Amino acid sequence: MSADAQRSGAGPSGTATGLDAPDRPANGPTFQALSTGRKIKNHAATVLVTLAFLIALVPLVWVLVTVVGRGVGAILSADWWGRSLNGVLPESYAGGVYHAIYGTLIQALLAAVIAVPIGIAAAVYLVEYGRGRLARTTSFMVDILAGVPSIVAALFVFAAFISIMGGVQSAFMVSLALVLLMLPVVIRNTEEMLRLVPDELREASYALGIPKWKTIIRIVLPTALSGTVTGVMLALARVMGETAPVLVLVGYSQSINFDPFSGNMASLPLLMFSELSNPEPAGQYRIWGAALTLILIIMILQLGASVVSRFSAISK
Amino acid sequence: MAKRLDLKDVDIYYGDFHAVAGVNLSVAPRSVTSFIGPSGCGKSTVLRTLNRMHEEIPGARVDGEVLLDGEDIYDRGADAVAVRRTIGMVFQRPNPFPTMSIRDNVVAGLKLAGVRDKKKLDEVCEASLRGANLWKEVSGRLDKPGGGLSGGQQQRLCIARAIAVAPDVLLMDEPCSALDPISTLAIEDLIADLKKDYTIVIVTHNMQQAARVSDQTAFFNLEATGKPGKLVEIDDTEKIFSNPKEQATEDYISGRFG
Numbered sequence: 176m177s178a179d180a181q182r183s184g185a186g187p188s189g190t191a192t193g194l195d196a197p198d199r200p201a202n203g204p205t206f207q208a209l210s211t212g213r214k215i216k217n218h219a220a221t222v223l224v225t226l227a228f229l230i231a232l233v234p235l236v237w238v239l240v241t242v243v244g245r246g247v248g249a250i251l252s253a254d255w256w257g258r259s260l261n262g263v264l265p266e267s268y269a270g271g272v273y274h275a276i277y278g279t280l281i282q283a284l285l286a287a288v289i290a291v292p293i294g295i296a297a298a299v300y301l302v303e304y305g306r307g308r309l310a311r312t313t314s315f316m317v318d319i320l321a322g323v324p325s326i327v328a329a330l331f332v333f334a335a336f337i338s339i340m341g342g343v344q345s346a347f348m349v350s351l352a353l354v355l356l357m358l359p360v361v362i363r364n365t366e367e368m369l370r371l372v373p374d375e376l377r378e379a380s381y382a383l384g385i386p387k388w389k390t391i392i393r394i395v396l397p398t399a400l401s402g403t404v405t406g407v408m409l410a411l412a413r414v415m416g417e418t419a420p421v422l423v424l425v426g427y428s429q430s431i432n433f434d435p436f437s438g439n440m441a442s443l444p445l446l447m448f449s450e451l452s453n454p455e456p457a458g459q460y461r462i463w464g465a466a467l468t469l470i471l472i473i474m475i476l477q478l479g480a481s482v483v484s485r486f487s488a489i490s491k
Numbered sequence: 492m493a494k495r496l497d498l499k500d501v502d503i504y505y506g507d508f509h510a511v512a513g514v515n516l517s518v519a520p521r522s523v524t525s526f527i528g529p530s531g532c533g534k535s536t537v538l539r540t541l542n543r544m545h546e547e548i549p550g551a552r553v554d555g556e557v558l559l560d561g562e563d564i565y566d567r568g569a570d571a572v573a574v575r576r577t578i579g580m581v582f583q584r585p586n587p588f589p590t591m592s593i594r595d596n597v598v599a600g601l602k603l604a605g606v607r608d609k610k611k612l613d614e615v616c617e618a619s620l621r622g623a624n625l626w627k628e629v630s631g632r633l634d635k636p637g638g639g640l641s642g643g644q645q646q647r648l649c650i651a652r653a654i655a656v657a658p659d660v661l662l663m664d665e666p667c668s669a670l671d672p673i674s675t676l677a678i679e680d681l682i683a684d685l686k687k688d689y690t691i692v693i694v695t696h697n698m699q700q701a702a703r704v705s706d707q708t709a710f711f712n713l714e715a716t717g718k719p720g721k722l723v724e725i726d727d728t729e730k731i732f733s734n735p736k737e738q739a740t741e742d743y744i745s746g747r748f749g
């Protein structure tokens with residue numbers, strides 16, 4: 176039954192159009208109480224939507240409860256945040272994962288240092304300057320890049336930088352693969368934020384005799400800043416959990432390695448992966464601990480993103 | 492300060508669409524000229540060609556000459572940025588920069604042009620806000636965001652911002668269309684004041700406003716949709732409103748338009 180039909184069926188006047196409204200009986204109530212049919216439907220819809228929401232919540236809560244339940248012991252242990260696994264035997268519960276935390280952070284940071292300026296510049300080009308062929312091609316490439324699976328990005332970096340250019344496996348190679356994964360996210364997000372900046376602001380700036388490049392740097396980008404920063408942080412959070420690049424492009428190390436340009440380096444996903452082949456219960460213990468640690472780091476980033484967007488939000 | 496504007500055979504296009512045809516008019520220094528006419532006849536388009544804002548729209552183009560004190564602003568050597576520095580603009584909808592404080596909004600033009608001298612900036616800020624009749628209302632909260640003002644205050648803030656860079660000509664596109672009668676009056680008073688120093692061109696749909704504020708009125712019209720808009724006549728405001736030469740003007744003014 177369409178809404179209209181329902182409405183006309185419910186009212187005593189039975190008029191579907193407002194045109195003959197004056198013919199309505201003068202003494203009857205204008206607004207009828209909700210009809211029973213509509214009440215039932217309303218309730219049914221509410222129940223359904225709530226149910227769907229709860230069902231969607233189940234896996235989320237399940238994962239969270241499992242990870243927290245199994246990982247909390249590890250992350251509360253004294254050495255977890257301040258030691259590496261250097262010299263720790265597979266069956267031992269000693270040691271910590273700070274080498275892997277460092278690896279995850281430095282790899283993501285290096286990726287951001289490369290991807291953010293390029294991504295923002297590309298977005299500025301697409302939004303502010305891009306017309307014609309080059310812009311369309313760039314935009315198309317970004318779409319393709321966005322669909323590249325992380326393993327392909329990793330293999331590409333391996334082929335291009337290690338096989339062909341003779342580089343060595345290192346954390347930096349991982350960062351390069353992460354750059355490929357971050358770029359489309361940063362570009363698309365920044366693009367969206369820049370398009371949200373009303374043209375009136377650009378025109379207001381031009382009308383003051385401010386050149387275009389300065390308008391972009393001083394007016395447009397600051398206006399889009401909070402959204403851009405949020406996007407960058409979310410992109411970072413995403414690539415931190417990427418596993419394929421660390422499996423392909425860097426070796427695992429039980430001890431700390433501060434140098435991202437050479438040697439093996441652990442990261443949280445890589446540590447989890449290598450502990451998978453550890454048959455001892457301590458392996459499980461460390462996997463869940465690392466999983467919880469990774470989730471915590473990503474949560475902190477996302478919280479940071481929302482704080483940033485709150486603080487620098489366009490002031491009302 | 493205040494310069495004269497002359498338009499000679501100006502044709503304006505949006506891509507293939509011929510929006511306005513054959514405009515010839517002159518604006519004397521230290522005078523107010525208003526553009527009136529039905530919606531879509533090209534008033535904003537003409538106004539936006541006066542400071543080369545028109546060319547920001549992809550495919551938009553202007554033929555003919557727009558002379559500022561005899562100098563063609565569309566000359567090959569003329570820099571659009573320099574032109575806009577001399578010919579300021581206030582838009583229909585107030586558009587303060589949302590990330591900036593009231594003070595920074597007012598001096599944005601100077602600051603972004605590289606003026607660092609804090610004392611000078613403060614002076615200009617106060618003078619412009621006084622000039623825009625806004626100083627009393629905001630002097631206590633210059634560091635608050637410009638977006639926090641009322642619509643009328645925002646519009647006056649935009650006027651202050653436009654006059655802070657000391658242009659020779661000020662263009663206003665329906666500056667009061669979003670404002671209440673009191674703010675409108677404040678802005679009309681302001682225009683009367685600004686006239687002492689600036690050449691002003693204002694677009695308005697409000698006949699009384701045109702009659703009140705302008706020395707000279709230009710009536711634009713459209714012969715038919717799809718045809719380019721034309722300047723029907725331009726004359727002293729008094730003449731246009733009492734005794735126009737063209738029947739079309741008379742019809743429009745007396746509301747017999749259509």
Ligand SMILES: Nc1ncnc2c1ncn2[C@@H]1O[C@H](COP(=O)(O)OP(=O)(O)OP(=O)(O)O)[C@@H](O)[C@H]1O
Pocket residue numbers: 505508510528529530531532533534535536537548720
């Ligand atoms: N960006 C644009 N691209 C293409 N055509 C445009 C553009 N802006 C305006 N036009 C067209 O140019 C003509 C004149 O428009 P303009 O905005 O100058 O009218 P106006 O007289 O200012 O109208 P109003 O009183 O409603 O503001 C209209 O036919 C309009 O459709």
Ligand SMILES: [Mg+2]
Pocket residue numbers: 534535536664694
């Ligand atoms: Mg207009």
